[in-house]
Amino acid sequence: MSHNKYSCGFEEFYSKDHNLWKSAIAEFFGSLLLNIYAGAAFAQGEDIIFKAFSNGLGIYIVNVIIGKRSGGHINPAVTVAMLISRRVTIARALLYIISQCCGSILGMFMIKYLLDDIYHYSWHSYALIENISPFQGLAIEFLLGFSLLLTIFAAYDINTRNLHCVNCLAIGLCVTLGHLTFGRYTGAGMNPANVLSVAAIFGNWDFHWIYWLGPIFGGIMAAAIYVQILEISLQPKVIEAADKYRLHVFEREMLKMKSNENCT
Template identity: 35%
Template sequence: MAIYRIAIGTVGEASHPSALRAALAEFFSMLIFVFAGQGSGMAFNKLVTGHDSAGQSADGLIIAALSHGFALIVAVSVGANISGGHVNPAVTFGAFLGGNISLMRSFPYWIAQLLGSTVACMLLKHATGMETPAFSLSSGVSTSNALVFEIVMTFGLVYTVYATAVDPKRSNVGVVAPIAIGLIVTANILVGGVFDGASMNPAVSFGPAMVSWSWDNHWVYWVGPMTGAAVAALVYDNLFIDDLHEPLATNDF
């Protein structure tokens, strides 16, 4: 089982220069991702209705899917050589469960990801004068429905991350990892966006909720993605990564 490779790490690991550089890279990647993704939805609403919010539409859903997908391809690419390009607390959690990052090194990632999303939403609010809408459930969608969506969609995302970026056997597939990751997010938004916004990313949900101070059903956007990430990491690591695979050495941190 992959669980035996989990590493807690040392307290000093979190403040090591390499960990701080990686966290900074995650901050900027998340800022780029949320600013473009969240901002595109706000711009579409302004263009179509002339005010801050609009009902869901097919055009809006496609624009949201494409903007988030394209932005994530860039965000993962620019952070890949420094932090691994997680750009998602759920991805970091999945990497931790697979023994690919220690718990202590994960904390700076999580903090940076949440801060990056929040700063992006603050900049959008200041620049546009509009509210940054928080993720919410559509009419008729229960929290249990949304949980299933978030679990399954995040499973697909983290499974893709493992197959294209984490697996030691990935070979040349790793070159297209950012594209594959961006495309699965695009596809998932087209599936779940009309039901619960298709977050798949606790930080992406946290920033708008913090800036707009709207926390209704916010827990769904943490429990669902973290659960989906955990299942994907354990399934892929246990079934498809050889026992010879070793986690990152502590001194590499």
């Protein structure tokens, strides 16, 4: 039992620094803010460009705020991909996903009752258009999840030295691109927690499974490809012959100096 407890990361629940709980709270508030931004944007009309940039900016701002605390997942598909690639423990992944879903539902609930009497344009934004089959919708969401997770893995690769804000911008732009290219066909879910919040508040559960399976399996595929193929392993620097000679000369001179000091 103790082996399973520690290998799954459940010891994090009892850590004295409360890092797991602080990170989970950050994920909760990040998801809440993101859904407030998204809900307010979606309620203002059908302009796909406006929605795309609103979502991208929302992702950017939320990641800047909470990224250094929790990693800025704010998306169950991201958390599952990080779990598969062994970047988070099972305990952390479970708590993150619960926090993301709860924060998303609360955020959509708040914005719905704040603006329900004012805007009535497009609350049900995550839906397949008439000529898109469930298989096509699943493929689109798979592709969106795949591209999003590839961007995240590349942005936060330990071998890169990008600034945190630059990483957040790359992820926000990826979300913007996803909405610009596929937003009209499926609503560009990409984030199962966001879609869950809309379904829970407005009761629109049509093809809801697409918005979970697509991004999650797309993220898993991205994790496998990036870790196995695209990730650059840190290689020890090869010392050239000239460098070896200079190092040898330097060491010899240092030995001479030490011997002279001993003689004096």
